[in-house]
Amino acid sequence: RAKLDGRGTFRFFEPEMDARMQARRQLELDMRQALARREFQLHYQPQLNLKTNQLTGCEALIRWRHPERGMVSPLDFIPLAEEIGLIVPIGEWVMRQACRDAVSWPAPLSVAVNVSPAQFKSDRLVEMIVSALATSGLPAARLEVEITEGVLLQESEKTLQTLHRLRDLGVRVSMDDFGTGYSSLSYLRSFPFDKIKIDRSFVKDLAVKPDGNAIIRAIAGLGQSLGMTTIAEGVETPEQMERIREEGCTDVQGYLVSRPVPADEIVRLIGSCQ
Ligand code: C2E
Ligand code: MG
Ligand code: MG
Ligand code: MG
Numbered sequence: 001r002a003k004l005d006g007r008g009t010f011r012f013f014e015p016e017m018d019a020r021m022q023a024r025r026q027l028e029l030d031m032r033q034a035l036a037r038r039e040f041q042l043h044y045q046p047q048l049n050l051k052t053n054q055l056t057g058c059e060a061l062i063r064w065r066h067p068e069r070g071m072v073s074p075l076d077f078i079p080l081a082e083e084i085g086l087i088v089p090i091g092e093w094v095m096r097q098a099c100r101d102a103v104s105w106p107a108p109l110s111v112a113v114n115v116s117p118a119q120f121k122s123d124r125l126v127e128m129i130v131s132a133l134a135t136s137g138l139p140a141a142r143l144e145v146e147i148t149e150g151v152l153l154q155e156s157e158k159t160l161q162t163l164h165r166l167r168d169l170g171v172r173v174s175m176d177d178f179g180t181g182y183s184s185l186s187y188l189r190s191f192p193f194d195k196i197k198i199d200r201s202f203v204k205d206l207a208v209k210p211d212g213n214a215i216i217r218a219i220a221g222l223g224q225s226l227g228m229t230t231i232a233e234g235v236e237t238p239e240q241m242e243r244i245r246e247e248g249c250t251d252v253q254g255y256l257v258s259r260p261v262p263a264d265e266i267v268r269l270i271g272s273c274q
Pocket of ligand 1: 045060061062073074075078091094114115116146176177233234235236253254255256260
């Protein structure tokens with residue numbers, strides 16, 4: 001429904017719609033400044049191997065400390081950053097910062113970095129990662145790239161080539177949020193992932209569904225046959241951890257081990273686990 005506003009121009013949106021679009025536009029403007037203003041920060045969440053009871057590494061998770069809104073969740077800005085292409089410079093900052101932070105952790109602890117579909121469309125991704133490793137001095141074997149099925153959905157030939165180039169460098173590749181997509185299984189066939197990250201929703205099912213552990217058991221078995229690490233995401237209780245161990249998962253990540261914490265805190269946490 002178009003209407004004439006005070007200045008004599010037509011407005012095509014309902015007021016609420018208009019407000020939503022303005023909020024989005026404002027978020028976009030703010031995000032364009034956030035890198036230069038150093039408002040982004042990385043938090044790290046440890047990953048634990050259930051056999052050795054030792055940490056294997058940490059996942060880097062971006063945080064945005066907005067001057068007025070406080071902490072903005074990545075769930076609220078990463079999708080927009082992807083849509084408008086800003087994820088490319090933001091993702092580069094994440095990669096470089098994560099490598100710089102991880103190089104001070106004791107070897108062989110690794111850092112896992114989330115890389116989004118739009119970053120895979122950029123021709124510079126591999127070059128950028130090579131440069132981040134070289135500048136920081138982090139060995140490629142201590143970097144892990146986490147991708148979701150969104151990455152494999154598009155331009156599959158070029159994407160697979162990029163994944164193989166990363167693999168040739170010695171970088172490991174993980175399939176994130178496994179089991180939530182349309183064809184998680186067929187993606188396992190298209191690339192030899194190092195690690196399967198079982199989505200948090202399946203871990204939640206352990207407590208509420210009678211057969212909740214059947215899916216976890218199946219994925220753990222699949223990982224074992226394929227020689228891939230299987231890590232359960234979102235493990236919050238000792239009961240969940242026990243069930244996950246019983247079903248054969250090799251690793252866990254979740255609030256039970258630790259929430260994501262700032263870089264200086266993760267160094268202390270790693271130190272206390274040594
Ligand atoms: P993800 O990669 O699947 O990361 C795991 C998310 O689960 C994180 O949310 C983490 O804080 C949360 N989590 C971990 N353990 C638990 C638990 O025990 N219980 C619960 N309820 N949640 C847990 P976060 O940090 O809000 O990140 C959300 C998503 O945003 C990530 O999901 C990832 O898709 C995206 N993201 C975060 N940082 C980056 C980044 O640097 N680049 C890109 N491209 N995406 C990122
Ligand atoms: Mg992830
Ligand atoms: Mg995940
Ligand atoms: Mg996720």
